[in-house]
Amino acid sequence: MKTLTSGLLCAVLGLALLGSADAKAQPKTYSLRFNHVLGPKEPFHEGFLKWAKAVEARTNGGLKIDIFHSSQLGKEEDIIEQIRQGANLGQNTDSARMGNYVPGIAVMNGPYFVETLEEVAKLRKAPTVIKWQEELASKHGLKVVSFNWVQGYRHFFTNKPVKTPDDLKGLRIRTPPAPIWQESIRALGATPVAMAFGDMYPGLQQRAIDGVELVYNNIPGGRFYEVLKFANETKHIMLINFEVVSAKWFDSLPKEYQVALVEEADRAGEATSKEIFRLEGEVEQQLKGRGMTIVEDVDLAAFRKAGEKAYEALNILDAKKAVHKEIGK
Structure with a gap:
C-alpha cells in the first residue's frame, strides 16, 4: 500500500510539474477589441485591419x-x-471628444487649426500636445496610441450652395456631441445639431437637419448623395483622428508590445492618410456622376476669420496660439 501511495504521489507531482512547465512555456497573450463608427468600405477600416495584422505578426500572435x-x-x-475603467477596448475618436477631459486638446479639431499632413506630423513633437496626452493618461485613463490618422478635410454638404458663412445662416447642420464641434459650426454660421453618425441619413430624410459636415470619403459609404445636392469645399477642419485605449491596459502590456502597438499604428495611420487624400479626387468624380454639384469657389478667408470665434467662445485661443508657435505655423 505504501508503495502504491508513493507511486500515485509521484505521478501527481510529476503532472503538476509538467503543467507548471507548460504554463511557463506558454507566454501570456493579450487582446484588444477596437471599435469605430465608419462603414466597412471606408479607407480607415482597411487601415485598421492592416494595423491589426502588423501588430499580430510583430508580436508573434502575442497581441491580437x-x-x-x-x-x-x-x-x-x-x-x-x-476604456477609462480599464477595459481591453480601443476606439477611433478625435481631440474634440478628448477635450471633454482635457479642454485644451480640443483645439486640434478646431477650424483651420492645421491644414497639411506636414503640420499634423509636427504636432507629435509639440510640448503642449505631449503634455495634454500625458494628462489624458494619468488623470483620465485614456492612452492615445496614435493621432497619425487624418481623415481628410471636412466640408459642408447641403441642399443649397454655400460660399460664405452668411450662406449657412438658418441651416441646421449635424455635428458630433462635443463643444469644439458645436462652437465651430456655430462660429461658421450654421446652427449645430448633435446627432450620432448612424442617425444622419434618416435625419436628412425626415428634415431634422438641413445638412452635414463630413469628409468626402464618408459620402459614398453613407449614400448621402441620395439626400444632398451640394458639396461645398470649405475645408473648415482637417480631421485628425485619435486611436485610444485604456492607459491601465496599455501599461499591463510587455514593453515590446507597447512599442509595436504604437509604431504600427503610426505607420498604418500615415499610409491610410495618404491614401485618403489620393482617393478624394476619385470620390469627387463619383459624386458628380451621382448628380451632386461641387462648389469650389468658396470664400476661405471669410470662413477662416469666422472660425476664430469658436476658439474664443471656448477660451482656448491661447492654447491654439501656443501650439502654433511650437510647430511654426
Missing part, C-alpha cells in the same frame, strides 16, 4: 486586435467610458 466597424461594440462615448 479585433476590428469592429459601424459602432458594432456600441456608441463612441460609451466605449470611451469603458
Whole structure:
C-alpha cells in the first residue's frame, strides 16, 4: 500500500510539474477589441485591419486586435467610458471628444487649426500636445496610441450652395456631441445639431437637419448623395483622428508590445492618410456622376476669420496660439 501511495504521489507531482512547465512555456497573450463608427468600405477600416495584422505578426500572435466597424461594440462615448475603467477596448475618436477631459486638446479639431499632413506630423513633437496626452493618461485613463490618422478635410454638404458663412445662416447642420464641434459650426454660421453618425441619413430624410459636415470619403459609404445636392469645399477642419485605449491596459502590456502597438499604428495611420487624400479626387468624380454639384469657389478667408470665434467662445485661443508657435505655423 505504501508503495502504491508513493507511486500515485509521484505521478501527481510529476503532472503538476509538467503543467507548471507548460504554463511557463506558454507566454501570456493579450487582446484588444477596437471599435469605430465608419462603414466597412471606408479607407480607415482597411487601415485598421492592416494595423491589426502588423501588430499580430510583430508580436508573434502575442497581441491580437479585433476590428469592429459601424459602432458594432456600441456608441463612441460609451466605449470611451469603458476604456477609462480599464477595459481591453480601443476606439477611433478625435481631440474634440478628448477635450471633454482635457479642454485644451480640443483645439486640434478646431477650424483651420492645421491644414497639411506636414503640420499634423509636427504636432507629435509639440510640448503642449505631449503634455495634454500625458494628462489624458494619468488623470483620465485614456492612452492615445496614435493621432497619425487624418481623415481628410471636412466640408459642408447641403441642399443649397454655400460660399460664405452668411450662406449657412438658418441651416441646421449635424455635428458630433462635443463643444469644439458645436462652437465651430456655430462660429461658421450654421446652427449645430448633435446627432450620432448612424442617425444622419434618416435625419436628412425626415428634415431634422438641413445638412452635414463630413469628409468626402464618408459620402459614398453613407449614400448621402441620395439626400444632398451640394458639396461645398470649405475645408473648415482637417480631421485628425485619435486611436485610444485604456492607459491601465496599455501599461499591463510587455514593453515590446507597447512599442509595436504604437509604431504600427503610426505607420498604418500615415499610409491610410495618404491614401485618403489620393482617393478624394476619385470620390469627387463619383459624386458628380451621382448628380451632386461641387462648389469650389468658396470664400476661405471669410470662413477662416469666422472660425476664430469658436476658439474664443471656448477660451482656448491661447492654447491654439501656443501650439502654433511650437510647430511654426
